Amino acid sequence: MTRRERMARATMGASVLLVLAGLSGCAAGGAMTAAPAAAPVVIPPGAGPVTKPPPAPGRSCTASLPPMKSLPTVGHMPPGYLLTLQKRGHINVGVDQNTYRWAYRDGSGQLVGFDIDMLRQVAIALFGPAHLDKTLRFVVVPNTDRSAAVASGQVDIVAETMTITCARWKDVNFSSVYYEAGQRVLVPAGSPITSVPGGLAGRRVCAVAGSTSLDTLGRLPVTPPVIRWQATNQTDCLVLLQQGQVDAISTDDTILVGMAAQDPAVHLVPGAAFSREPYGMAIAKGNSQLTEFVNAVLEKVRISMWAHLYTKWIGPVPPPPPTPTYLSNVSQS
Amino acid sequence: MSAVVEAGTASTSVTHPGFLGVGSTPRSLRRWITVIAVVAALVAATATVLIAQRSSALARSAAGTEPLVLDTQMAYTALSDADSSAAGGLLAGPIPPAAVVAQYRRDIATAASSVSSAQQLTSADQKLSAELQTVAVGLPFYTGLVERASSENRLGYPVASAYLGEASGYLRSTILPAAGSAYSHELAVLGANQRQASQAGPVAALLLGAVALVVALLAAQLWVRRRFHRTLNVLLVAATAIVIVTGVVAGFTISAADGAVASARSSGSVPLAADTQARILALQVRADDELTLLTRESVPGYQTDLASTVVRLEKIVHSQPDSRVTRAVQALTSTHARIREYVADGEYVSAVALAVTPTTQPPAGLPQASQALDDALSAAVASAQTSFETSTAAAHERVGVLVGGVGAAVTMAGLLAVLGLLARLREYR
Numbered sequence: 001m002t003r004r005e006r007m008a009r010a011t012m013g014a015s016v017l018l019v020l021a022g023l024s025g026c027a028a029g030g031a032m033t034a035a036p037a038a039a040p041v042v043i044p045p046g047a048g049p050v051t052k053p054p055p056a057p058g059r060s061c062t063a064s065l066p067p068m069k070s071l072p073t074v075g076h077m078p079p080g081y082l083l084t085l086q087k088r089g090h091i092n093v094g095v096d097q098n099t100y101r102w103a104y105r106d107g108s109g110q111l112v113g114f115d116i117d118m119l120r121q122v123a124i125a126l127f128g129p130a131h132l133d134k135t136l137r138f139v140v141v142p143n144t145d146r147s148a149a150v151a152s153g154q155v156d157i158v159a160e161t162m163t164i165t166c167a168r169w170k171d172v173n174f175s176s177v178y179y180e181a182g183q184r185v186l187v188p189a190g191s192p193i194t195s196v197p198g199g200l201a202g203r204r205v206c207a208v209a210g211s212t213s214l215d216t217l218g219r220l221p222v223t224p225p226v227i228r229w230q231a232t233n234q235t236d237c238l239v240l241l242q243q244g245q246v247d248a249i250s251t252d253d254t255i256l257v258g259m260a261a262q263d264p265a266v267h268l269v270p271g272a273a274f275s276r277e278p279y280g281m282a283i284a285k286g287n288s289q290l291t292e293f294v295n296a297v298l299e300k301v302r303i304s305m306w307a308h309l310y311t312k313w314i315g316p317v318p319p320p321p322p323t324p325t326y327l328s329n330v331s332q333s
Numbered sequence: 334m335s336a337v338v339e340a341g342t343a344s345t346s347v348t349h350p351g352f353l354g355v356g357s358t359p360r361s362l363r364r365w366i367t368v369i370a371v372v373a374a375l376v377a378a379t380a381t382v383l384i385a386q387r388s389s390a391l392a393r394s395a396a397g398t399e400p401l402v403l404d405t406q407m408a409y410t411a412l413s414d415a416d417s418s419a420a421g422g423l424l425a426g427p428i429p430p431a432a433v434v435a436q437y438r439r440d441i442a443t444a445a446s447s448v449s450s451a452q453q454l455t456s457a458d459q460k461l462s463a464e465l466q467t468v469a470v471g472l473p474f475y476t477g478l479v480e481r482a483s484s485e486n487r488l489g490y491p492v493a494s495a496y497l498g499e500a501s502g503y504l505r506s507t508i509l510p511a512a513g514s515a516y517s518h519e520l521a522v523l524g525a526n527q528r529q530a531s532q533a534g535p536v537a538a539l540l541l542g543a544v545a546l547v548v549a550l551l552a553a554q555l556w557v558r559r560r561f562h563r564t565l566n567v568l569l570v571a572a573t574a575i576v577i578v579t580g581v582v583a584g585f586t587i588s589a590a591d592g593a594v595a596s597a598r599s600s601g602s603v604p605l606a607a608d609t610q611a612r613i614l615a616l617q618v619r620a621d622d623e624l625t626l627l628t629r630e631s632v633p634g635y636q637t638d639l640a641s642t643v644v645r646l647e648k649i650v651h652s653q654p655d656s657r658v659t660r661a662v663q664a665l666t667s668t669h670a671r672i673r674e675y676v677a678d679g680e681y682v683s684a685v686a687l688a689v690t691p692t693t694q695p696p697a698g699l700p701q702a703s704q705a706l707d708d709a710l711s712a713a714v715a716s717a718q719t720s721f722e723t724s725t726a727a728a729h730e731r732v733g734v735l736v737g738g739v740g741a742a743v744t745m746a747g748l749l750a751v752l753g754l755l756a757r758l759r760e761y762r
Binding site: 037039040042043044045046092096097098099100104105106107109110111137138139140142143232233235236238239242259262263 | 426427466470471474478485488489490491492494495496498499501502503506507628629630631632633634676677678679681682685
């Protein structure tokens with residue numbers, strides 16, 4: 001209040017001066033002009049700068065359980081969790097629905113994308129290609145709840161651009177790698193950031209809260225350090241970038257490509273990725289049967305349709321699919 | 334009246350009338366004249382001021398504060414509705430339904446015009462001006478974000494829901510609290526006016542003054558009767574009668590006006606406030622469900638918010654029993670429950686359908702369920718408003734009769750009494 005009063009008094013003083021100088025048409029004792037309001041700062045809910053230092057980098061833990069020797073035929077699942085699923089008639093899968101090209105709602109509201117198609121392959125192997133709308137049940141799981149959703153049994157599998165890390169192995173099993181992403185940087189046209197990671201020094205860079213990308217940004221050896229901004233969703237980062245409230249977005253190239261597709265005025269900074277982000281499907285810890293089954297499905301997918309799915313969702317020139325590693329022949333490093 | 338007559342006919346057993354009777358008769362007479370003139374003038378002046386204050390408090394309730402309460406209430410409600418309409422439009426697909434777009438545009442127009450009207454009505458109230466300014470400054474930024482969300486949605490880009498989330502977050506964190514605070518501030522001012530218009534203190538003071546005047550007049554009468562051996566001084570009796578009649582009439586009128594003010598509160602401003610709050614909460618429930626679906630379940634905060642909103646809504650509804658409102662709340666919560674069931678079963682498309690499509694079979698679609706509750710609450714708000722206006726006008730009319738009248742009557746009584754005593758004084762010249 002007192003500040004307001006002081007401001008009002010200052011404004012009145014200013015008006016009087018203007019009148020005295022003959023610059024204002026306002027008669028003395030006439031209406032007092034209000035101080036112009038400042039433009040409000042508007043940011044997506046939950047977004048803001050991060051100050052907490054990142055944890056130490058994790059080791060690579062991409063080796064998974066060896067795949068089943070041969071896929072069981074539909075309707076003849078072996079005893080165990082697979083038979084339970086066959087009897088239940090459907091599998092619950094945790095997905096995102098906001099990641100363009102990976103898992104999002106198309107114009108008709110249907111979930112589509114690379115991750116969704118991977119899960120469809122698993123459901124087809126389990127129940128056959130008919131009635132996928134009944135046999136494959138999507139549950140939307142927020143990024144921060146991915147491990148918990150699997151651990152609690154809410155869903156059987158999570159496929160949600162999820163990076164395989166040693167820390168996450170403590171809570172869940174991972175399938176073999178089905179996509180190898182890397183962290184890169186997205187900037188608006190005309191950005192002074194032309195190289196990475198050097199160009200990021202002292203810049204405001206957005207990543208999703210709780211993501212490995214945010215930690216990697218905090219560990220970049222640049223001076224002054226990156227000013228990290230976190231947001232609830234990937235799309236919130238794009239809003240902040242479009243509004244000029246951050247200078248760049250940095251996360252998996254896969255996600256950045258989806259963002260670039262939504263805005264003709266942004267592009268990926270050229271150069272190699274500065275982190276490896278191997279994607280795996282998360283399955284309940286101890287459910288080795290389902291893990292081995294999924295790995296067998298992925299073996300088949302790599303040969304038969306990985307390249308097709310890549311061109312369908314990601315880009316015209318598919319690289320070779322990632323090479324799987326298994327615990328039996330490669331020890332965890 | 335009977336007291337005066339009895340006193341007049343009483344015999345010499347009357348006690349000595351005190352210091353006023355001491356000394357020579359003309360001096361005592363002059364003292365009596367002075368005392369009665371002073372008391373009468375004091376009572377007349379106090380009555381005029383107090384009744385005028387009461388009347389102007391009522392006038393402020395009816396003409397000044399109430400329009401501000403309604404303006405701020407309309408702005409608050411329209412902004413809450415805009416939050417829900419904007420989300421509903423986006424949720425429906427690339428092309429929002431024309432009715433939803435029209436509703437959003439009406440909401441924004443209503444909010445802007447209500448704020449502008451309130452700004453014209455208030456100038457001295459710093460707090461209210463500051464809150465209204467926050468709303469006025471925020472509104473164009475909010476609508477800009479909603480339009481951006483709408484264009485991104487038309488292009489089919491997921492970033493659309495992030496823009497709407499930012500718009501809604503800004504509305505909820507800055508604009509709505511300011512509008513709500515402006516509204517509750519005006520409601521508090523209205524309550525203060527109502528209390529001032531029915532304060533017991535001034536009435537007691539007036540009655541005390543009237544009693545003091547009557548006692549002074551009776552004492553003067555007794556003294557005159559004893560000193561001059563006259564049974565009655567006609568002018569003193571007339572003065573006493575005028576004061577008593579005026580006191581009785583004013584007492585009845587003021588207590589009737591107080592009754593009207595009490596009913597303006599109990600069946601006017603109190604339910605008006607509760608029903609308005611319920612309306613805001615009901616709109617928030619709808620917006621929370623729409624935003625949850627729109628952000629594809631990625632912001633769990635909306636559902637947490639919804640749960641606590643429903644609790645507050647039900648509490649208000651229980652305190653204001655209205656079967657139509659209660660039924661509508663039940664319908665809305667069961668629609669909400671069905672939407673959450675669909676989501677839990679992975680039937681997102683069905684959940685969205687229920688949230689955007691008009692369906693008549695129970696559970697009703699979210700738009701109908703919400704509209705039915707809003708209609709029921711709007712009806713309750715309108716009836717409370719009518720009740721407030723009728724009762725306040727009645728109270729104002731009653732007290733209005735007394736303004737000037739009481740003061741004039743007491744002044745006249747004082748003059749009559751002084752004239753009556755002056756006649757006695759003249760006998761000594």
